[in-house]
Amino acid sequence: MHRFACQVSLRDFCRESRVFMAASKIQAHVRGMLTRNYVARLxxxxxxPLKGWFEYTGMGRDCVQLNVKFLLNPSFDAFRHFRKYGKQQTLLQRLQEMQAEIDSCLRMYLGPAEYAAMEARKAAGSAAQRAKAEAEREQEEVNAMAAADQESFAIEKTANDRQAAVRREEEEKLRAEEEERLRAEEEERLRAEEEERLRAEAEAQRAEEDANISTVSQALANFTYAAQALLGEEPAPVEEVEPAAQQEAAVSREAAEEVQRPAEDQEPAPAEKVEEPAAQQEAAASRYAEEVQRPAEDQALTLHSIHEVARKLLAPSSKAKSP
Known part of the structure; x- marks a missing residue:
């Protein structure tokens, strides 16, 4: 119970302390506000410059006795008053009055002659100061004009440099565009020449292939014609060919006619040479195969391909008797 009573006392003390602190803070704020207002009033x-004193005493329903007095302000501050209400002309006038009083004292103390000499020296000093001030002012003006000219020259130089840089960039850009255009034209021309060359090569290759095909076709046709002539069959009509191919076909036909010529038209041969026509036929066939093989090799064809073509062409005449 004693501990509980102490807790209650401690709680009351804390609450009173908070109230005291709050009241002290409020009073401090109020006193500070009043003090600041009082300082501003002071x-x-x-x-x-003056303070007014007003005193009145009531004499009736609508009348009063009033006493007004104006007293010098003992706490008057002339500097604050002049800073707030004073004028520049008043300050100059006060300075002139002070200087006049000083001059009067000096005249009375030094005498007229010595005071005149002092005034002359003062005037000379003032003139020298004015001349010096004028020279300094002129020098400052000259320096200012030189600085302005230098600044304007620097600005003009900067502007010219900037314009030159812009002009140089434009010229470089135009030069780059011109070089790019010339490069594109050169590439286009080279591409056109390359295309023309490729086209010419393709046409030449096509013409060569056509010539090769025509030559091989003619050689196969001649081979077929000669084979049919050797087998005694009616040769198929051959298309019109080139002179060289016609000459080869004529030679083949003559060889076939000589092979098929009757035995009675030929000289009698001895017994050991009975099979001479077969040998002649084989020699003619081999000679014609060599004649056919030579242009085929020139046109990159193999002998095997020629024999295969000949075998296919001679397949329908397999019933005929082989020589």
């Missing part, structure tokens, strides 16, 4: 009153 600063304002320090600018008053």
């Amino acid at each position: 600063a304002e009153e320090a600018e008053w």
